[in-house]
Amino acid sequence: MSSLATVITVFRGGCEAVSEGRIVALRLVGRHAHRAQALAVGDRVSFDPERGVVVDVQPRRTQLARRRSRDPRTEQVIAANIDRLAIVATVADPVFHSETVDRFALAAFAGGLEAILVVNKIDLLGGKPISDEIRAYEEVFEVYPTSALVGTGVEELGERLRDSITVFGGHSGVGKSSLLNALAPELRLETARVSAKTRRGRHTTTSATWIQLPGGAVVVDTPGVSDIASGPVDPALLDHVYPDIARAAQECRFRNCRHGAEPDCAVRAAVEAEQLRPSRLDSYRRLVAELEQSPG
Ligand SMILES: Nc1nc2c(ncn2[C@@H]2O[C@H](COP(=O)(O)OP(=O)(O)OP(=O)(O)O)[C@@H](O)[C@H]2O)c(=O)[nH]1
Ligand SMILES: [Mg+2]
Ligand SMILES: [Zn+2]
Structure with a gap:
């Protein structure tokens, strides 16, 4: 039996x-x-x-995996059978890093997960609005501004996580464990200050931890990773990570334009016309180059 x-x-x-x-x-x-x-x-x-x-x-129904930095030919599965990835980022301290958000989004979509973006530490804005760079992500997924410190947005986030399994991912020091503590104060997960010297987190959480929240949500807290390069994936998934680029690309002269040096590239034109942030195209091109190089 x-x-x-x-x-x-x-x-x-x-x-x-x-x-x-x-x-x-x-x-x-x-x-x-x-x-x-x-x-x-x-x-x-x-x-x-x-x-x-x-x-x-x-x-496995779904999986969140990343390429091992030591041996890029192998993947490490961070968590299996989860419904969604909550990509946790910050408005500051550490600085918002859009390329990391894009990488996590790709890893989530590749593994069959839905993704949401949690933008933590909004208390550090002192009442100023969230930047356009971050707001633009509302086109890609639901964006949840939060402050684990003062509690802003924590209830809304908790509602969203109900009756499902979510993995929290993001750089060290963005406040993944702090958010979980805010969602369920009885957890008392270990958290640590961002180093004043390096402005990075200290990798306080050391292994993926399965946490049952009151109210029927399960969250997997993970150690902060500095990057989450994924293995070879279906390039069509990039359109979900970069819907703005995909839209502009419909006007490129070549169907398979990679928005590099090709003539009549509508994506580059959109950047020049300031309709698209240069950092979006930079991030896209780095990810594409990496995917093309990845063994597989
Ligand atoms: N101002 C402010 N600080 C916060 C907030 N959330 C977390 N912090 C602080 O940020 C630091 C890092 O928080 P952690 O929760 O340890 O971050 P983590 O993402 O779990 O980090 P790792 O476990 O290393 O991956 C701690 O000093 C927290 O007190 C917030 O909303 N506002
Ligand atoms: Mg942690
Ligand atoms: Zn193009």
Whole structure:
């Protein structure tokens, strides 16, 4: 007889999983033990309760993966079977980095997740409006301005996460754990100040953590990553990450224009006419170049 469980923590040789409200510790044996990355947080496994071992891992419905920087040919699955990625960014401290947002969006779409953008630390604006650069993302996904510090927007975000599984991703120090603490103060997740010297976070969260919020939401907190380059993906997904570029590109002379040096490129023209931010095209071209180079 085997039972079903959801993996909530992965460690070398095994995992912790929840089965019918109980936490069980399971070992990986046999063929599973020899796979480089047999398990990720969120995996559904069948297990043998008597021996305490994983019998089988079910096919993943969705996954958020990133290329390993050490070995770009392999992917690390950050979490499996989640519904959405909340890309957490900031209005300041650390500075808003649009290319990171784009990379996370691509990784989410590639893995079958929906994505939302959470723009945290709006208290640092001191009442000034959110920049046009950030507002422009409303064309790509829902944008949730928040302040984990003073509580702005936290309730709205909590509503959105209800009855579903969300993974929080973003640079170290943007406030992922702080937001979760604001959503459920009893969590008391560890958080840390952004370093004054490097203006970066300190990588306070060290592994993907499965968190059950009151009210039926599950959130996976993840360690901040400096980049989330993904493996080879369907280039059509880029149109979802860059709908503004896709729209302008309909007027390019060449169907397969890459908006570089090609003649009659409508995307470059849009940048020159200040209808499109140069940083959008820069980000797009870097991502495309990377995808073309990626082994695969
Ligand atoms: N002013 C302000 N500071 C915040 C806000 N949210 C978080 N912080 C601060 O930002 C710092 C980093 O917050 P964390 O929650 O540890 O960030 P994290 O994204 O979990 O970082 P890692 O775990 O390293 O990936 C802490 O000093 C927080 O107190 C906010 O809304 N406003
Ligand atoms: Mg954290
Ligand atoms: Zn073009």
